[in-house]
Amino acid sequence: MSAFFAIIRRDLLLVFRRKSEVLTILFFFIIVTSLFPLGIGADSGLLRKIAPGIIWVAALLATILGLSRLFISDYADGTLEQMTLSPTPLVLLVGGKITAHWIVCGLPLVLLAPVIGIQFDLNSETLGTLILALLLGTPILSLIGAIGAALTLGVRGGGVLLSLLVLPLYIPVLIFGAGAVFASSVGLDVSGHFSLLAALLVLSLAFAPWATAASIRIAIE
């Protein structure tokens, strides 16, 4: 377990030494969500209606952008190979890397979302739902995305291919995540959406690290 935390610490340290990569992703998230009102018009009723979808789709795209750097530098300099050879199970190390990725790419989105929600004129209750839904949903995005990132390691056109592979798998998260926010904004019960998001989180926690570890072994051999 100490190896798990060591990996998280190491990845976070690497990110703090080179902040621009992560900040770019956050600014991407902010810019994409700010473009929609400019394209659609400033009708606050319409914006309030489409806000959940826009924020969630932007979060999906921002996560995809961050995924391409999840394993690539470790793959290039041989660290990943050392990890597969280490006595600690690869699944644990991969879990650490995914957790670090979520802290860097997922958590800031959760914290930024209310600010963007205010831009879209969401009320405070809906903002709360948005934060909770993102808190449950973004780890799933990191977990599923890690499989795609490992599969496309060192592959021609990896970044674009990654989005082609991963985005269809994100659809359930998008549906229930945005659905929860939408339901809350029209005063419906949101517990069903949260249960399903939590179920997806548990399912991906159980399977995704193994699939990722298997994909890394295939990429390295």
Added chain:
Amino acid sequence: MYSSPRNRLMNWFSFSSPATFYPLAGKLIPLFWVLATLLGVAGLWISFFVAPADAVQGQGYRIIFVHVPASWMSMFIYMVMAAWAAIGLIFNTRLSAMMAQALAPTGALMAFLSLWTGAFWGKPMWGAWWVWDARLTSELILLFLFLGFIALQASIDDVRRADKAGAILALVGIVNVPIIYFSVKWWNTLHQGSSVSMTKAPAMAHTMLWGMLLMALCFWMYSIAIALMRVRVIILERESHSDWVKNLKALQS
């Protein structure tokens, strides 16, 4: 030669070698083409001349004789493809991965056909080429999954790695297919109500059902035939370094 049951079992496994499977596939392909043609002729005859016009939808409903078999086949092929991929991953058999690779384009074609004929059916019946119905949406996502599998395999140069990476993707996809299907279904009922449903038609006439079944069998036989043809090409491509391919009569010219 003495042949015990155990030997016969061994013979079955011997077809998992590309060198023995290649001639077997060559013998099976004409058989499946004949079956596909016969079933197709019978199915089309029933669907155009025997099945009555629908009371509500008139003649336009007849596109379901292509649409429904294509949808069935697209889902079935994804399952078979994932099963071959899993066998290839577990037992490390080359031929299984080749079968998965050979099935993917046919599956994508079926998904595309299903969407395209669905649009042709939807325009006169619903008044729209496309509605965000649960089935349409999940069929579209299935097409994306097929395309992702093909794209991943095509962009990895090392075939063994491409096989294994594709296998993992297919398996992740097969876990996700039911989740995607139900999430889209719930999303659909949540957002627009079930005003549009493909199941609204009353119980089908027997002849319609027969036409659809025959066409489904025809599509099935066609898929097998075309997948076997494709797998033969893949075998030749991958085994081009081996002696048995160099000694093939067809390539001696």
